[in-house]
Structures are given as structure tokens and as C-alpha cells.
Amino acid sequence: MSDSAAHNRLPRGFVAAVALLPAAFLLLFYVWPFLTLLGRAIGAGAVGDTLARSSTWRVLWFTTWQAVASTTIALLVGLAPTWAVSRFEFAGRRFFLSLLTAVFVLPTVVIGAAIVAVLPDSLDRSVFAILGAHVVFNIAVVVRTVGTMWEQLPRDLEHAAATLGASRWQTFRLVVLPLLRPAIAAAAGIIFLFTFTSFGVVRVLGTTGRRTLEVEVWRRATQLGDIGGAAVLAVLQLVVLAVLVGWSTRAQRRYARSLQLGDPSRRERPRRRERLPVGLAVGSALVLVGAPLVALVERSFRPNGPANAYGLDAWRSIDNAEIRPGLRLGIDPLGALQNSATTAAWATLFAVAIGVAAVVAISTLGRSGKLLDTGLMLPLGTSAVTIGFGMLITFDTPPVDWRASPWLVPIGHALVAAPFVVRSALGVVRGIDPNQRAAAATLGASPLRAWATTTLPVMRRPIATGAGLAAAISLGEFGATSFLSRTGSETLPIAIERLLGRTGRLFQAQAFALSTILAIATIVIVVLVDLGGDRARRS
Amino acid sequence: MKSLTALLFALLLVATACASDDDSSSEASSDDATTESSGDDDDGEDGADEGPAVDSITLVAYDSYPADDLDEPNPLQIALDEFTAETGVEVEILNAGDTGTMLAKAELTAGNPEGDVIWGIDNSFLSRAIDAEIFEPYAANGLDAIDPAFLELVPNHEATPVDFGDVCVNYDIAAVEGAGLDAPASFEDLAANADQLVVQNPGTSSPGLAFLLATIAEFGEDGWEDYWTELAEGGVSVTDGWTDAYYGEFTWAGGGDRSLVVSYGSSPPFEVLFAAEPLDAAPTGVVEATCFRQIEFAGVLAGTDAPSEAQALIDFLISERFQTEIPMNLFVFPANQDVELAPEFVDFATIPESSLSLDPATIAENRADWIDRWTEIVAG
Numbered sequence: 055m056s057d058s059a060a061h062n063r064l065p066r067g068f069v070a071a072v073a074l075l076p077a078a079f080l081l082l083f084y085v086w087p088f089l090t091l092l093g094r095a096i097g098a099g100a101v102g103d104t105l106a107r108s109s110t111w112r113v114l115w116f117t118t119w120q121a122v123a124s125t126t127i128a129l130l131v132g133l134a135p136t137w138a139v140s141r142f143e144f145a146g147r148r149f150f151l152s153l154l155t156a157v158f159v160l161p162t163v164v165i166g167a168a169i170v171a172v173l174p175d176s177l178d179r180s181v182f183a184i185l186g187a188h189v190v191f192n193i194a195v196v197v198r199t200v201g202t203m204w205e206q207l208p209r210d211l212e213h214a215a216a217t218l219g220a221s222r223w224q225t226f227r228l229v230v231l232p233l234l235r236p237a238i239a240a241a242a243g244i245i246f247l248f249t250f251t252s253f254g255v256v257r258v259l260g261t262t263g264r265r266t267l268e269v270e271v272w273r274r275a276t277q278l279g280d281i282g283g284a285a286v287l288a289v290l291q292l293v294v295l296a297v298l299v300g301w302s303t304r305a306q307r308r309y310a311r312s313l314q315l316g317d318p319s320r321r322e323r324p325r326r327r328e329r330l331p332v333g334l335a336v337g338s339a340l341v342l343v344g345a346p347l348v349a350l351v352e353r354s355f356r357p358n359g360p361a362n363a364y365g366l367d368a369w370r371s372i373d374n375a376e377i378r379p380g381l382r383l384g385i386d387p388l389g390a391l392q393n394s395a396t397t398a399a400w401a402t403l404f405a406v407a408i409g410v411a412a413v414v415a416i417s418t419l420g421r422s423g424k425l426l427d428t429g430l431m432l433p434l435g436t437s438a439v440t441i442g443f444g445m446l447i448t449f450d451t452p453p454v455d456w457r458a459s460p461w462l463v464p465i466g467h468a469l470v471a472a473p474f475v476v477r478s479a480l481g482v483v484r485g486i487d488p489n490q491r492a493a494a495a496t497l498g499a500s501p502l503r504a505w506a507t508t509t510l511p512v513m514r515r516p517i518a519t520g521a522g523l524a525a526a527i528s529l530g531e532f533g534a535t536s537f538l539s540r541t542g543s544e545t546l547p548i549a550i551e552r553l554l555g556r557t558g559r560l561f562q563a564q565a566f567a568l569s570t571i572l573a574i575a576t577i578v579i580v581v582l583v584d585l586g587g588d589r590a591r592r593s
Numbered sequence: 594m595k596s597l598t599a600l601l602f603a604l605l606l607v608a609t610a611c612a613s614d615d616d617s618s619s620e621a622s623s624d625d626a627t628t629e630s631s632g633d634d635d636d637g638e639d640g641a642d643e644g645p646a647v648d649s650i651t652l653v654a655y656d657s658y659p660a661d662d663l664d665e666p667n668p669l670q671i672a673l674d675e676f677t678a679e680t681g682v683e684v685e686i687l688n689a690g691d692t693g694t695m696l697a698k699a700e701l702t703a704g705n706p707e708g709d710v711i712w713g714i715d716n717s718f719l720s721r722a723i724d725a726e727i728f729e730p731y732a733a734n735g736l737d738a739i740d741p742a743f744l745e746l747v748p749n750h751e752a753t754p755v756d757f758g759d760v761c762v763n764y765d766i767a768a769v770e771g772a773g774l775d776a777p778a779s780f781e782d783l784a785a786n787a788d789q790l791v792v793q794n795p796g797t798s799s800p801g802l803a804f805l806l807a808t809i810a811e812f813g814e815d816g817w818e819d820y821w822t823e824l825a826e827g828g829v830s831v832t833d834g835w836t837d838a839y840y841g842e843f844t845w846a847g848g849g850d851r852s853l854v855v856s857y858g859s860s861p862p863f864e865v866l867f868a869a870e871p872l873d874a875a876p877t878g879v880v881e882a883t884c885f886r887q888i889e890f891a892g893v894l895a896g897t898d899a900p901s902e903a904q905a906l907i908d909f910l911i912s913e914r915f916q917t918e919i920p921m922n923l924f925v926f927p928a929n930q931d932v933e934l935a936p937e938f939v940d941f942a943t944i945p946e947s948s949l950s951l952d953p954a955t956i957a958e959n960r961a962d963w964i965d966r967w968t969e970i971v972a973g
Contacts, residue, residue: 109969263972277693277797279700279721280961446701457705541653541689541698541707556837 064418064501073415073426076408076472080429083465087444088436094447095289100282109270110287114294117266120181121250124188128245129238131189131342132196134335139197140204142332143321150336151197152584156577157343158194159523161530162254163547164576165191167554167569168346169259170562171353174360183259188252190343192245199244203237204230205321236306243302250295251437254532254547258554267291268439272536275443285447288440299435347573354566359559368563386542387568390549394529394572397464397545401528404468406521409475413513416476417483430476433469438533442466446537463538463545467528474527475520482516483509515586522583526576546572647899649683650906651708655695655799656836658712659922661686668918676909682902691834692718692799699894700725706894709903712755712910716746716888717802720957723751728892729900734908738929743888746953752892753907755916758925759858759884759948760803762790763877765845768852779882780811783853784820787827790853791842794972796964797833799887804855805967806956807885810949821970831971845877858884859924862941866921879943886948889925 095101104110139147157165169187170178177183207230215225231238253268260269267287275284324332353360357367373388412430416423433441445466449456456462486508494504532547539548546568553565659667661684666674673684687708689695696718699711703725714722722728728751736744736753743754764777777783783790793801809817830851832838839856842849845864861875868876891910893903909915916927920938927934 107965109965261972273796275697276701277697278961278964279697279725450701450705455705457702458707540702542687555833556841558841 064505069418072411076412077426079408083469084433087448090448091285091288091444095285100286104283104286113265113267113270116264117250120184121246124185124249125242125245128189128192129196129242132193135339136197136201138332138335140201142324154194154197156580159526159580160573160576161547163258163532163550164569164573166255166258167550167565168350171566172346172349179261181264184256187255188249193339195244196241199241200234200237203234207233239306253439257551268437271439288443350566351570354563354570357560357563368567372564372567385544385549385552387549387564390544390546393543394546398525398528400464401467401471402521402524404464405471405475405524408472409520412476413479413483431473434473441469442534442537463535466534466538467531471524471527474523478520479513479516482512518586519583522579526579529575647902649685650899650902651685651687652710652712653687653689653708654712655692656688656690667922669922672915672918680905691797693797696722699727703727704896706896709894709897709899710906711894712891714890715799717806717956726895728752729895731893731904731907733911735911738931740930743928752890753911754888754928755891755910756919756925756928757888759945760800760887761858761884762880763854763856763860765852766876766878768844776878777880784823787824787829789851791830791838791851792855793835793838794831794833795967798835800835800855803885803887806951807883807949810951818970825971857924858943862938863924865941866937875941881945884945884948886950
């Protein structure tokens with residue numbers, strides 16, 4: 055007994071058994087489909103055809119330039135509000151930050167719908183719509199990533215510059231900006247990654263001539279039936295991304311410099327001269343992010359299009375997408391609502407089960423734990439389309455013909471959601487003072503019991519947080535679902551995209567109504583998670 | 594310890610839930626579920642004969658096939674209800690998008706299909722469907738009544754011809770007159786008014802592909818690209834499917850702003866029949882020179898759990914009872930030659946004296962390439 059108290063290790067069999075679940079899950083549903091996809095790309099003989107096709111290069115060009123443009127604009131637009139929230143304290147600052155975060159976690163299809171709602175018809179399908187959606191999404195990334203750094207920049211450098219006679223602009227350009235560069239580079243990297251692999255937004259807002267690689271993979275595989283060509287494009291995208299990630303990691307290392315970061319709590323109320331610029335910076339960002347959402351809700355009450363009378367037709371007819379009496383669109387919006395709820399419930403359950411088991415395994419195992427940790431993060435860095443496509447072409451032959459299985463979609467969602475459960479719980483578990491367990495063991499508890507009494511209570515809240523995020527992710531997931539959902543069991547994002555793709559004012563209004571439901575559900579979840587996190591921080 | 598027990602219990606619950614989920618799905622009567630077990634362990638066709646009879650099968654069809662749960666049942670549905678009364682097998686309709694989308698989905702689910710019978714794969718897509726092995730071949734009862742020319746397209750009975758029609762450019766007579774134009778009569782007239790024309794994407798839409806094939810039949814392998822360049826430069830509009838083009842952008846039916854649309858030779862009688870105010874002449878006309886013959890097929894989906902019921906449904910789909918309803922409800926001609934056509938249909942539908950057509954083998958060989966080139970010209 056005293057021996058086990060000294061080592062205080064969990065029984066090996068227990069840990070191994072717990073580690074098995076996430077490891078098997080990862081191998082079966084991520085690694086294997088991924089390898090299958092690679093194999094298909096190389097083996098199909100489609101490499102030459104795909105690379106010789108001029109449309110491939112046109113799609114790659116569009117994907118790249120729109121990502122560069124989106125990133126640049128998001129940074130330019132995002133820096134002013136970042137300055138305001140990181141330097142000043144003002145009424146509604148917290149609300150503003152929450153709003154930005156909420157928008158960031160909104161389903162891509164909902165943002166697409168919101169952009170359709172806010173723009174005049176003539177711009178609905180223009181490249182500006184795509185760029186606009188990407189900017190609205192990613193302002194939060196700039197504010198969060200750059201803001202954290204900006205808050206902590208030591209002020210004395212700026213004061214020194216001012217003393218030496220530098221104007222405010224010169225101080226910003228010559229002192230602040232260079233210091234912020236690593237954070238800006240990091241934000242740019244994240245935004246580029248998001249926009250380069252943009253799928254939902256481009257499905258809703260793009261036209262035949264404006265497609266990202268993601269959309270082209272989907273189109274070739276599910277619309278044209280060209281599996282080989284689609285696989286080649288998916289791998290092409292992976293290669294491009296790998297090169298970019300490698301390059302940006304090196305670039306970030308080069309920019310990194312050590313500096314004494316200050317105390318972030320020194321935010322001041324804006325002085326008289328600063329009030330106008332702060333107000334402008336926050337106000338314009340608020341309009342940019344808020345207007346599409348307001349328009350979304352408003353347009354759901356205008357069944358005959360903008361500038362026409364208000365009415366409840368879209369909400370009333372939400373269970374029935376009829377083209378004309380007797381002829382109906384092949385989707386059932388209300389059924390999609392049910393499907394989404396069920397799918398999200400199962401996905402959350404899967405993600406929590408996998409995530410919790412992984413946390414236990416990672417925190418107790420040494421090197422293999424680290425491997426599992428990295429492995430579980432991989433699906434996050436893989437595009438959703440790649441995941442869904444890989445699963446579709448892997449699980450299509452007996453005995454693993456799971457194409458008709460109702461759990462395949464939730465499993466796909468859980469792949470993307472489990473890392474969030476792991477991230478939110480792992481830090482807490484690692485932070486537990488080992489002495490606590492030693493104390494429990496001294497008092498006579500078996501290792502398992504000592505572990506359980508010290509670890510499980512603190513895990514409850516992070517698991518709730520992770521579960522909330524998992525549910526939100528599942529509700530909005532569009533890329534993998536586009537491949538895995540069966541006709542007749544579509545989820546909300548799929549139904550929204552199909553309704554928006556149709557001409558017809560009532561269909562549009564119905565899509566806006568469904569988007570409103572989805573947006574509210576997501577925001578409620580995020581607020582709950584946020585409140586829970588706050589309470590945990592305070593206690 | 595209590596919490597640990599709770600946690601383990603939860604994990605166990607998840608595990609058993611997954612398992613039982615799996616079980617229940619193979620027992621459930623839904624089509625998804627029934628098809629699932631066939632792929633797994635059943636040995637195909639004889640599985641259904643031994644087990645208890647299936648009480649419902651699913652007919653996968655394109656979006657413009659009427660749904661099965663309308664307040665006022667469509668005559669096609671009433672006919673299917675008679676099939677149910679005779680056989681005890683209910684038929685559920687699954688609308689799966691436009692023909693191209695529906696076929697792509699069927700290819701991806703080949704062997705583990707979303708339904709038991711598929712309706713509406715046409716001759717321009719047929720070879721792709723056969724190559725992807727989505728069909729379980731079946732020689733239907735009642736083939737004697739079907740036009741032998743159609744049967745030549747499926748020598749191995751992979752699928753069964755169910756209807757035919759012509760894809761032709763339609764025009765809104767009043768809108769064309771209002772613009773002070775003569776009625777369009779040729780491909781050249783269309784090019785001259787390309788900003789009035791809406792077509793469908795041949796990658797996803799069956800009439801869209803038919804119209805592309807029509808231009809290839811007309812201008813030849815060397816000339817069609819120039820023609821489409823002319824259309825693209827003239828401002829032709831492209832939609833993904835027929836419903837969007839006809840009900841979204843066409844002036845007559847959709848309140849859109851384009852007076853020329855790729856549709857069917859039989860669309861005009863439809864407009865007469867469904868007119869809000871009684872009409873004695875069709876409000877839309879057909880550009881006969883643009884017509885391309887289209888033959889639609891139905892087939893048993895490979896991997897179905899109910900092969901004998903699916904075969905019985907195919908027999909019924911080509912029977913006189915069902916075929917009689919086709920003209921006035923799907924607005925195409927029945928494949929069954931014994932069916933007498935309704936007078937409204939005969940009066941207003943156009944059967945062109947000679948439709949354009951292409952050799953099926955040529956279509957099969959070049960379709961993907963043509964669609965790629967078309968995409969580059971029109972959408973690039």
C-alpha cells in the first residue's frame with residue numbers, strides 16, 4: 055500500500071483501456087479515411103488529367119487571391135477596434151467582444167445567408183459578398199489574437215517615443231506595429247487558413263466561376279461523380295496548406311522577439327480627444343458585424359423580398375418548401391431541424407466520451423499521451439471536406455459499408471469537436487496539485503480512487519464547456535455533412551444552402567428563418583459556455 | 594468513487610447506445626435501414642424472399658417528380674396507391690435533386706442505395722449510371738408495349754425506358770412580341786438574343802446536358818464551342834437545375850426577366866392546363882429546331898433489400914395504368930405505346946418532325962470532357 059502511495063500511479067490496465075477508445079476512434083475514422091483518400095488520389099490516374107485541366111489552376115488562383123484579399127481586408131478593418139478594446143475601458147466593451155466571438159462561431163452557412171440578406175440583390179453573388187463574409191467572420195480573430203498582445207505592450211516605449219517628439223502615427227508605425235508583428239502574423243495565418251479552405255460561405259455566395267478548392271472537391275465528387283479528380287484536388291489543397299503552414303511557422307519564429315510584457319489590466323477610459331476615434335472604431339465594427347445579423351432576422355419576416363410587406367409566411371410555411379402546388383423541393387426544413395438536434399446530441403455525446411477518455415489517457419501517459427494529443431488535434435487542421443470525403447470513400451464496402459448508418463454524420467462532427475473537449479479539460483486536469491492525490495492515497499485511497507476523487511470534480515465544468523462547443527460545432531457543421539448526409543435526412547445547414555440556392559423569394563425567406571433559428575441556438579450555447587467559464591474563473 | 598462509476602456508466606451507455614443504434618437501424622422499416630443490412634450480411638436477392646415481406650419501398654426521383662404527401666394527391670400518387678392496394682407494398686417518394694445530382698448521389702451510394710428504385714435517369718446520363726453499376730438488371734414484364742428503339746439502348750436490361758420527350762428552347766410569346774421581336778426559330782436567333790436566354794448547367798441538370806448535346810449535334814465537334822462562346826459573351830444565364838430556370842428566371846412562369854428558356858417540348862400544354870385563367874392557345878412556344886430527344890429510364894437500385902418488390906414496381910411503372918398518368922403530370926410522353934394521349938396534350942405538345950440526337954457511344958465517351966470544356970467557356 056505504501057508503495058503504491060509513493061508511485062501513486064493509476065493501474066496500467068485502466069489507463070490502457072481508457073486510451074484505447076480515442077486511439078481506435080482516431081485510427082478508424084480519421085487516419086484510415088485520410089490514407090484512403092491519398093491512395094485514391096495517387097492511384098486513380100487522375101493526377102495528370104487534373105493538373106492539365108486549366109480549370110484546376112483557375113480554381114487554385116481564385117482560392118488563393120480571395121484568401122489573400124480577405125486576410126488583408128480583415129486585418130485592416132480589424133486593427134482599429136483591436137486598438138480600442140485593448141487600450142480602453144468603455145461601456146459595452148464586454149458585450150462587443152462577446153458579439154465578435156459569437157459571430158466567429160456562427161455556422162458559415164448562416165453568415166453566408168446573413169450577407170445575402172444585407173446586400174442588395176445585385177451584389178448577392180459578387181466577389182464582394184464572399185470577401186465581406188470572410189471579413190465579418192474574422193474580425194474576431196484579429197481582435198482576439200492581436201488584442202491580447204496589444205494589451206500587454208509596455209507603454210513606456212510609446213511614452214519614450216512621444217517624449218522624443220514622435221507623432222502618434224509615427225509612434226504607431228515605428229514602435230507599436232513592429233512589436234505587434236508576431237501577433238499580426240499569427241492572426242493573418244489563421245485567417246488565411248480559414249478563408250483558403252472556405253466552403254460554406256462560397257457554396258452560398260459563389261457562382262460557377264468563383265469556387266474555392268474545397269467547393270471544387272465537393273462539386274467533382276458529389277455533382278460530377280469524378281472521385282479521382284476530387285481526391286487529387288483535395289491532396290493538392292493539403293500540399294499547398296502544408297507549404298504555407300511550414301513557411302508561416304518559420305516566419306513567425308523570425309519575428310518573435312522577447313520583450314517585457316506589461317500588466318493587461320491597465321485599460322483606461324478614453325480621454326476627451328480619444329472618444330471620437332474609439333467610438334468610430336467600435337461603432338463601425340459593430341455595424342459591420344451586426345448589420346448582417348439584423349438583416350437576416352428582418353428579411354425572414356419579408357416573404358416577398360426586400361422593400362415588400364412584412365409577414366409571417368416564411369415562418370408559417372417552414373414545414374413545406376413548395377415550388378408550386380403539387381411540386382415540392384426535395385427538402386423538409388422542419389425535418390432538418392429535428393435531424394440537426396438529434397445529430398448534435400449524438401455528436402456531443404461522442405465528442406465528450408472520446409474527449410474525456412483522451413484527457414485521462416493524455417494526462418497519465420507520457421510520450422504516447424503526447425502522441426494521442428497531437429493526433430486528436432489533426433482533424434481540426436484538416437478541412438471538413440477532406441474529412442467527409444475521406445469517410446465517404448472509405449466506408450463504402452462491406453463489412454464497413456456505413457454509408458446508410460445514422461451515426462456516421464455525428465461521428466464526423468465528433469472528430470472535429472472532440473479536440474475542444476480535450477483542450478478545455480486538459481489544462482485543468484494537468485493543473486491539479488499532485489500532492490492532493492498523494493494526500494488521498496495517504497488516507498488510504500486506492501490509486502484509482504485517489505485519482506477519481508481529485509480529478510473528476512474539477513473536470514465537470516470544462517467538460518460542460520467542451521460539450522457546449524461540441525454541440526455548437528455540430529449544429530453548424532457543413533463541409534463533412536455535405537458528403538455524409540443522405541437524401542431525406544439533411545441537417546439545418548444543408549437545408550439552408552439548398553433553399554438559398556433556389557430562386558424564389560419565399561425560399562429565401564425560409565432560409566433566413568432557419569438561419570435565424572440556427573444563429574440563436576448557437577449564440578445561446580456560446581453565452582452559456584461563456585457564463586460558465588466566467589463563474590469558474592471567479593470562484 | 595461515485596463519480597467514476599457514473600463516468601464509466603456513461604461511457605458504457607455510449608458504447609451500448611452506438612451498438613443498439615446500429616441494431617435498431619437494421620430492424621427499422623425505413624429505407625435507409627433496410628438497405629443497410631443488405632450491404633452487410635445478406636446475400637443479396639434471396640434475402641428478401643425468405644424473410645418477412647417488406648411493407649414499403651422507396652422510389653428515388655428528381656425534384657420535379659410530385660411528392661407523396663401532398664394535401665391533394667397527384668394522379669401519379671393515386672396510381673401508386675393502387676399498386677399498394679394490390680401488393681401491400683407502400684411506395685415512398687424521395688426527391689433527390691436534379692437528375693445529375695441524383696445520379697451522382699446514386700453513384701456514391703452504389704451498392705448501398707438511398708432507395709429501392711430510381712426514376713428518371715435519361716439517355717444522356719445512362720451510360721454513366723450503367724458504368725457506376727447503380728442498377729440491378731431486370732427484364733420487366735410488359736416490355737412488348739415499349740418502343741423497341743428505346744429498348745435498344747439497354748440491351749442487358751440494366752434499366753427500363755419509362756417516358757420520352759424533347760428538350761427544346763421555349764419562349765414566352767407575349768414577352769417576345771412585346772420586345773418587338775420575331776418568334777425565334779433557330780440556334781442563331783438564340784445567340785442574337787443570348788441576354789434573354791436561360792439554360793441549365795449540363796453538369797447537374799438533365800435538360801441542361803440535353804441542350805449542350807443539341808448544340809453539339811447541330812454544330813459538330815468543331816463548331817459548338819464557338820457557339821457557346823457567342824452565347825456566353827451575349828450574356829446567357831445559367832442555373833443548376835430546370836426548376837430554377839423555369840420557375841425562377843423565365844418571364845412566363847417565374848416572373849423572371851428572361852423570355853427564352855431551355856425546357857421541354859411538352860411545356861406549353863402544361864401552361865394551358867395550369868393557367869390561372871382559362872386559355873385557348875398556349876402562352877409559350879417551342880423552338881423546334883433546338884429539340885433534342887430525351888428518353889428517361891427507371892431501374893432497380895443495386896443493393897436493394899427488397900428486389901422482388903422493386904421489380905414489381907418497375908412492372909407497374911410501365912403498365913398502362915401508370916403510364917396513362919405520365920403525360921399530364923410529368924409532361925413527357927409515355928414509353929408504353931398502348932397508352933392513348935389526352936386531347937389537351939396532343940393539341941399543345943410539340944413532337945418535332947426530327948429531333949436532334951447523338952450516338953449513345955459518342956455521348957458516353959465524351960460527356961465528361963464536353964462538360965469540362967463547357968464549364969470553361971461559360972463559367973470560367
